[in-house]
Amino acid sequence: MAGNNPNAKLMNLTLKVWRQRNMNTPGQLVTYPVKNISPDMSFLEMLDVVNEELLIKGEDPIAFDHDCREGICGMCSLFINGRAHGPERGTTTCQLHMRSFKDNDTITIEPWRAAAFPVYKDLIVDRSAFDRIQQAGGYVSVNTGGVPDANEIPIPKTIADKAFDAATCIGCGACVAACKNASAMLFVSAKVSQLAMLPQGKVERKTRVENMVAQMDIEGFGACSNTGACAAECPVGISLENIAIMNREYISAKATSENVA
Amino acid sequence: MNWFTKTFSSTIGRKIVMSITGLFLCSFLVVHLLGNLTLFRNDGGEAFNLYSHFMAHNGIIRTMEIVLLLGFLFHIYDAIVLNRRNSSARPINYAENHPEQNTGTWASRNMGLLGTVILVFLIIHLWNFFVPARFGGLDPVVIEDVEYENLYVRVVQSFQVWWYVLIYVLGMIALAYHLIHGFQSAFQSLGLTHKKYTPFIQIFGFAFSVLVCLGFAIIPIYFFFSQQ
Structure with a gap:
């Protein structure tokens, strides 16, 4: 488990971790002293070490979300020392390393806080609100038939790049966690604008933005104050411009769609 | 619905x-x-009193006054609704949170607070100037054989009081911060962003906020010191 660098000085830390048995019981911060942590470990590996010790002591290990540990799946979360995914910019928690902390640091670890993201257990939150928003319109309909040639539909390079940048959203929820309003605007706008910009997405363009925004509001996310915290904390660097694009899409859809309900 | x-x-x-x-x-x-x-014309308030008389009696201005009131009401009402929604979107706060490390401006996180300060200022301001100018209670003044309400004297008297001047300066500082975030944020909310124009909007918004609020704040300061 220790790191590769034999000269790295091992660290002793104090963790304050949010422990909560389940959705229905209130939780609290619990303090854990942690010894001999290599600066080469990832943040999640550090938690693995803590959990191994907890298991040996017969205690309940700290529950946290993780999957690929390569920074691409969006599964890991954690609000670390007052920041979504910790102190580094453009990183997920699995890509955050212990060298970002100092010996004898106290590290506070909390789950994402949002009414729409209820805590399942300890640091794990239910992010299925994002799934329901996606299901409301974050797709394109592809009719059956012959496969068209890839170069049949011309798309300007700038548009293709913008759509791709928006499509890199991994749905981790750091934008919601960092936003003072627990707003999901950056996530929803990335999904909306990614498809709205491309010819394939134009078919459902109006209903998509109407339905996704409606679902976002139903889930209980806050509104946007344009503080920019979401984009600053986004591990893949989704731009605030997407929110402007979504608002534009929303205004024009609401003004021109045939949907009067 | x-x-x-x-x-x-x-x-x-x-x-x-x-x-x-x-x-x-x-x-x-x-x-x-x-x-x-x-107010800055050195004519004993003649131009200002004629101007305020025009503002209080012109039909178009009176109609726009209702539109202005509606503008304020919708702005305040939606601010309250959004603030309530936003705070209920995070029922449990973080034990440790450092938004100052990831957001641009303090103002952007405190628009509700700044707006409340501006509202309190506005009520004081309206009570002292707008209400008597509109509903009576000012001394008369004769300009070219016609009697007008002397709002100028009210301005002069009000800004002899140091704490009244202070309220105005604080009110304008709050307004400046509110506008520095609000002006450019309005364009973002309306989806009016563009690589070519957004940098201009941001610079213009900043200059507008500072200059307009400075312009307002100079008036009480000018009258306070010119009467010493």
Whole structure:
């Protein structure tokens, strides 16, 4: 488990971790002293070490979300020392390393806080609100038939790049966690604008933005104050411009769609 | 609810109302400031009193006054609704949170607080100037054989009081911070962003906020020190 660098000085830390048995019981911060942590470990590996010790002591290990540990799946979360995914910019928690902390640091670890993201257990939150928003319109309909040639539909390079940048959203929820309003605007706008910009997405363009925004509001996310915290904390660097694009899409859809309900 | 009320009660719809009313109120600030400049004419308040008489009696101005009131009401109402929604979106706060490490400005996180300070200022301001000018209670003054209400004297007297001047300066500082975030944020909310124009909007918004609020704040300071 220790790191590769034999000269790295091992660290002793104090963790304050949010422990909560389940959705229905209130939780609290619990303090854990942690010894001999290599600066080469990832943040999640550090938690693995803590959990191994907890298991040996017969205690309940700290529950946290993780999957690929390569920074691409969006599964890991954690609000670390007052920041979504910790102190580094453009990183997920699995890509955050212990060298970002100092010996004898106290590290506070909390789950994402949002009414729409209820805590399942300890640091794990239910992010299925994002799934329901996606299901409301974050797709394109592809009719059956012959496969068209890839170069049949011309798309300007700038548009293709913008759509791709928006499509890199991994749905981790750091934008919601960092936003003072627990707003999901950056996530929803990335999904909306990614498809709205491309010819394939134009078919459902109006209903998509109407339905996704409606679902976002139903889930209980806050509104946007344009503080920019979401984009600053986004591990893949989704731009605030997407929110402007979504608002534009929303205004024009609401003004021109045939949907009067 | 039909599509119209649904649109304007959605989170984005309310931000659109906030943006449009906010920019409209900015245009009001320009008119108000230009009118106030008549105070600096060294004519014993003649130009200012004629101007205020015009503002209180002209039909178009009186109609716009209702539109202005509606602008304020919608801006404040939607701010309250959005603030309540936003705070209920995070029922449990973080034990440790450092938004100052990831957000640009303090103002952007405290628009509600700044808005409340401005509202308190506005009530004091209206009570002292607008209410007597509109509903009576000012001394008469004769300009070219016609009797007018002497709002100028009220201005002169009010700004002899140091704490009254202080309220105005603090009110304008709050307004400046509110506008520094609000002006450019309104364009973002309306989806009006573009690589070519957004940098200009941001610079213009900053300059507008600082200059307009400075222009207003100079008036009480000028009258306070010119009467010493």
